[in-house]
Amino acid sequence: MKRTVDCGSLRKSDSGNIVVLNGWIHRKRDHGALTFINIRDRYGITQVVADSDNSPELLSVVGALHNEFCVAVEGTVRERPAEMVNPDMATGEIEVVARRILILNQSETLPFQIEDESAAKEETRLRYRYLDLRSAGMQRRIALRSAVAFAAREWLTGQGFYEIETPTLIKSTPEGARDYLVPSRLSPGNFYALPQSPQLYKQLLMVSGFDKYFQIARCYRDEDARGDRQPEFTQIDIEMSFVDRDDVLRVGEGLMQHIFKKCLNVNLSASFPRIPWEEAMDRYGTDKPDLRFDMPLQEFRNFAEKSGFSAFKDALAEGAVKALVAPGLATYSRKQIEELESHAKIYKAKTFAWMKVSGGQPALEGGASKFFTDQAPEIIQNLGAKPGDLILMVADCRKQVALTSLGAVRSKLGHDLNLYQPETFAFAWIVDFPLFEFNEEENRWEAAHHLFSYPQEPFHAAMERDPGAVKGDLYDLVLNGYELASGSIRIHDPELQKRVFKTAGIEEEEAQKRFGFLTDALKFGAPPHGGIAPGLDRLVMLMAGQHSIKEVIAFPKNSFAESPMDECPSPVDQKQLDELHLVISKD
DSSP states (O other): OOOSSOTTOOOGGGTTOEEEEEEEEEEEEEOSSEEEEEEEETTEEEEEEEETTSOHHHHHHHHHOOTTOEEEEEEEEEEOOGGGOOTTSTTTTEEEEEEEEEEEEOOOOOSSOOOSSOOSOHHHHHHTHHHHTTSHHHHHHHHHHHHHHHHHHHHHHHTTOEEOOOOSSBOOOOOSSBOEEEEOSSSTTOEEEEOSOSHHHHHHHHHTTOOEEEEEEEEEOBSOOBTTBOSEEEEEEEEEESOOHHHHHHHHHHHHHHHHHHHHOOOOOSSOOEEEHHHHHHHHSSSSOOTTSOOOEEEOHHHHHHSOOGGGGGGTTTSEEEEEEETTGGGOOHHHHHHHHHHHHHTTOSEEEEEEEETTTTEEESTTGGGSGGGHHHHHHHHTOOTTOEEEEEEESSHHHHHHHHHHHHHHHHHHTTOSOTTOOOEEEEEOOBSEEEETTTTEEEESSOTTBOBOGGGSTTTTTOGGGOBBSEEEEEETTEEEEEEEEBOOOHHHHHHHHHHTTOOHHHHHHHHHHHHHHHTTTOOOEEEEEEBHHHHHHHHTTOSOGGGGOSSOOOTTSOBTTTTBSOOOOHHHHHHTTOOOOOO
């Protein structure tokens, strides 16, 4: 009873063949004289028929069958009558007339029904993930993930890249997120860390002369989970020598074009738009804008200065006043507008205001409109507003807060109002990021991304005097409102690397302690190099039209970084702790 064909392959041309199917009972429909059984495996579903003319032994087995029993079926393929053809099934033109059925294993009562997409709660799905993975939706997405990983390997290898593995147990170099630490049994009191990325090792591979490297790399960060983040994740890690930014961006574009064509049969444009970071923030309020719809943030400072609206006055000195025209939303109730205000306040917006554009002779009404009556025609014309539109405004003495909060409202409206086609893929490069950002809590400058990114040439001379003005040779690839990949040209000059460390408040002794194995390597003829690392989980999530990377990972963690299925993290016995010389604090 070993299978001779899978459950997705049979067609009308197979009529008359005797076959053996192996799979699970997907559905069973008893019509008295006839029983229809859908058998499922990863390849598809085939309908099996048993009738009252079958042997008593076979009918006895049929009567015992329940959903998710694992079975083997032997039978003859026959063409369905025209009126019985199921166009929604790849095998819908045929059925298999059973002559023998063997129960390979029974199934207990299911905690939820195996559907195309499970309606069970997330915690239940994760508790019984092995059942959830049987659903057609999860099967499709895991298959897509496999295809994307293969396509990446195929294209990069074809471009002359070597796939090289880097260590999983590494030195802890605290920066960014928290490290996951692994105690050493052979070196008591010392620890390995799990890599947040292969950053230092791929740079060392460039020093080693390998020129073009990639890796489907597992990475680990001890940070709070969210829809597009997990404590362990996978990235397509890429590094190249003797390149500049344009070279790396072309590789990123070529990789995406190949993956989308191979896996979705989607043709992407030959190159992606490039948007400076300052422009992206000013126009969209985020450095990962969703470009499937327009609705930009617009300058409102001039109108605020001429108005008597005191709530905006505090923002005029050093902050920003921005406006957003929401087409056709003048019908929004006060409650709906207050929901938008609450969303802006999540991002710490100080002042949120609104007004509507009335019909006929365009005028402003409601909300803050009384403060702008004299400027109404100019405001409407300048913002490109039309009758029936809603104008939303945010002011804050911190420009970044004003931009980010109104940008979040823009993103929410795009999602709530379905302003884009879900199957659209809008790529863009965000370039010219700040190299440093000021940490107010610690009263010091620190690397905005990481410490190994190259400062753009025009900013070398004044880097220590004005760190905030320094732009890095950094770039992000964004897709549909998500950061899909991040990269940079790296520092290959050890003296410049020291200056960046010092500007970020890391003295030479501390830098040597934390990163000495890299900075020592830079002294031995390190080539100019750079790279990029697309997130595999996010990429597959977006290609599959999902909003959580849990939907494209076989065994993800929940929002508490726990696995309900195998109950990890979990305690270990005292013997293991003793071997590692660890004591658990009772606090």
